[in-house]
Amino acid sequence: MARATTQRSRIGWTIAAWFVALLIFFPILYTIITSLKTEQEAIAGFDLIPSFTLSSFEAVQSQNSYWRPFTNSVILSLGSTLLALVVAIPAAWAMAFSPTKRTKDILMWMLSTKMMPAVAVLVPIYLIFLRTGLMDTRIGLTVLLMLINLPIVVWMLYTYFREIPGEILEAARMDGASLRNEILYVLTPMAVPGIASTLLLNVILAWNEAFWTIQLTTTNAAPLSAFIASFSSPQGLFWAKLSAASVMAIAPILVLGWFSQKQLVRGLTFGAVK
Amino acid sequence: MNMKLRSLMGACALTALAAPVMAETLTIATVNNGDMIRMQKMTKPFTDANPDIQLEWVTLEENVLRERVTTDIATNGGQYDVLTIGNYEVPIWAKQQWLTPLTDLPADYDADDLLPPVRAALSMDDQLFAVPFYAESAMVMYRKDLAEAAGVTIPDSPTWTDIKTAAEKMTDKSKEQYGICLRGKPGWGENMAFLSAMANSYGARWFDMDWKPQFDSAEWKEAFTDYLTMMQEYGPPGASSNGFNENLSLFQQGKCGIWIDATVAASFVSDPNESTVADKVGFAKFPNKEGVDNHGNWLWSWNLAIPASSQKQDAAKKFVAWATSKAYTEQVAAADGWRAAPPGTRTSLYENAEYQKDAPFAAMTLEAITVANTQKSSVQDVPYTGGQFVAIPEFQGIGTSVGQQFAAALAGQMSADDALAAAQSNVTREMTRARYIK
Numbered sequence: 001m002a003r004a005t006t007q008r009s010r011i012g013w014t015i016a017a018w019f020v021a022l023l024i025f026f027p028i029l030y031t032i033i034t035s036l037k038t039e040q041e042a043i044a045g046f047d048l049i050p051s052f053t054l055s056s057f058e059a060v061q062s063q064n065s066y067w068r069p070f071t072n073s074v075i076l077s078l079g080s081t082l083l084a085l086v087v088a089i090p091a092a093w094a095m096a097f098s099p100t101k102r103t104k105d106i107l108m109w110m111l112s113t114k115m116m117p118a119v120a121v122l123v124p125i126y127l128i129f130l131r132t133g134l135m136d137t138r139i140g141l142t143v144l145l146m147l148i149n150l151p152i153v154v155w156m157l158y159t160y161f162r163e164i165p166g167e168i169l170e171a172a173r174m175d176g177a178s179l180r181n182e183i184l185y186v187l188t189p190m191a192v193p194g195i196a197s198t199l200l201l202n203v204i205l206a207w208n209e210a211f212w213t214i215q216l217t218t219t220n221a222a223p224l225s226a227f228i229a230s231f232s233s234p235q236g237l238f239w240a241k242l243s244a245a246s247v248m249a250i251a252p253i254l255v256l257g258w259f260s261q262k263q264l265v266r267g268l269t270f271g272a273v274k
Numbered sequence: 275m276n277m278k279l280r281s282l283m284g285a286c287a288l289t290a291l292a293a294p295v296m297a298e299t300l301t302i303a304t305v306n307n308g309d310m311i312r313m314q315k316m317t318k319p320f321t322d323a324n325p326d327i328q329l330e331w332v333t334l335e336e337n338v339l340r341e342r343v344t345t346d347i348a349t350n351g352g353q354y355d356v357l358t359i360g361n362y363e364v365p366i367w368a369k370q371q372w373l374t375p376l377t378d379l380p381a382d383y384d385a386d387d388l389l390p391p392v393r394a395a396l397s398m399d400d401q402l403f404a405v406p407f408y409a410e411s412a413m414v415m416y417r418k419d420l421a422e423a424a425g426v427t428i429p430d431s432p433t434w435t436d437i438k439t440a441a442e443k444m445t446d447k448s449k450e451q452y453g454i455c456l457r458g459k460p461g462w463g464e465n466m467a468f469l470s471a472m473a474n475s476y477g478a479r480w481f482d483m484d485w486k487p488q489f490d491s492a493e494w495k496e497a498f499t500d501y502l503t504m505m506q507e508y509g510p511p512g513a514s515s516n517g518f519n520e521n522l523s524l525f526q527q528g529k530c531g532i533w534i535d536a537t538v539a540a541s542f543v544s545d546p547n548e549s550t551v552a553d554k555v556g557f558a559k560f561p562n563k564e565g566v567d568n569h570g571n572w573l574w575s576w577n578l579a580i581p582a583s584s585q586k587q588d589a590a591k592k593f594v595a596w597a598t599s600k601a602y603t604e605q606v607a608a609a610d611g612w613r614a615a616p617p618g619t620r621t622s623l624y625e626n627a628e629y630q631k632d633a634p635f636a637a638m639t640l641e642a643i644t645v646a647n648t649q650k651s652s653v654q655d656v657p658y659t660g661g662q663f664v665a666i667p668e669f670q671g672i673g674t675s676v677g678q679q680f681a682a683a684l685a686g687q688m689s690a691d692d693a694l695a696a697a698q699s700n701v702t703r704e705m706t707r708a709r710y711i712k
Binding site for chain 2: 039040043044063064122123126127130135136214215218219222226229230231232233234235236237238
């Protein structure tokens, strides 16, 4: 009896999990379906069966170059994340292993910067970029994206580092390890799952960033978010083409997420059940 | 001096000499319209004739483009050398001295060939501040076969009563055949473009001469009530989310008897590659209320302008003159046929026999544009310019807010009276804040 109930509840939970997963994935699925429709079908209304035409992909390819924004997206997302890790690992180390009574306040303050609407600082940042010659440059955007995501990176790493026993680091210190060696050879290898999931999550966040990357670029540094934005049309049908451009833009990150999902989940739940 | 150093100095000297003849890159901000995309593919004659000028295109969504360009101009950024902007922005930005006056266009440009209403909409003190790439007014597009089957005739210059009667008779909801399709999606450039033109044709106006909103007038009430009646009784379901594109698709699929919208749609609905009803479309003038001599005064154009902040004024002037020239129109016609020529800007295009033959909507489009009066859009006196919009910076905000009230009424969430009252109070508040109302 108990086994039957367990079995039934397991099936129930599985169905519920699939339902929730499908619900979350549905917008992406529908974008893919729409990209395989003709423009007429795309605007006609809800329909899950496309005519499987690739004409929208062809139109997108012929209209705008994909590779330049793709390369920019790769450089911006990887560059900003790696830069953020370089800054955040020592910061999180200090906060996790040598906390002061202000550490929590500093962490909260860092997070609070994410609560401000981006548009509120558009003009000052625009002017800074303009005056310093960083407008439409990869380096300017890489630094900006790094700064935008830094609070999250520090928070995530801080959470992971807190799960690592301080005694291990103390032992390393007693064995004569320098600060650099302690972080590089003791702390970092132990926090690899956490660092990897932080890296992946921030690559995804930077890849999807669509406010600053559109506002601060014109042609040279414009990533895939700007590529997608160029397919919306005020007069003329565009949903299928827009969906095709979106699929092309999200495909690399979707594949990356798919292959690294184990690592991502492991990292995100790291230390959750202890 | 060793050989390496000599070579290096030589290379430096060559680079310095080469610098003045190096290509200048023009950054052109544009929207994703069929005509604009075509232009991007046809620039070879221009770049061949001007090897020192290279073109970089930045295509953006219409509202993003507006935001980007506004930020850039306001901060004197100089990121763009050529802008694609509407005739709503041109007078506002020209007044702010954000645009370069186009004084010295080449002699063969023939600015006098530009259609007078279009030229007037882009000028301040008789000075052009942008040149039109294509322009449109609004007109009635209807299914000749359905009208015939329903036993109704739509005259060349119909009244709203004619339209209402025809819509009623052409409706057969069991066959998903709706008598009339009009814009319902909220937005200053969506439902409010249509409703402002419709209100003009009923004798209404947005503001009186003291900038007091007029939504409490009998003319607005009559126009809006008629709009709701037609849409709710003879229109398609979910009309409050239908804009230009959605109605275009419905009409092309044969689901609309009448569609009243921008003249540029005529080439889409009569294109056999896109439309299932291409050979069954009739055209008529934008309707008017009996006794009111006003056909909406809708005039929109996409134009090329040069921001005052651009460092490459001469090259930019060369480009805008070429892209809006007669030669460019001929180039498009040679490549894609006369129907594809950017419409609504030049008198010579409408005098061209080949264009008239290829584009059955040419005469009606020309008439609609020619009679559009953006300097006085209503039969009553108005303190503003603009046809289907009010050319003040605040209009984007107030137009969209009124559009939301009207879309709510169309969706049945509030009555016509409540929507008009809410519009009146919102716009009064905003205009007082903006100090138009003293």
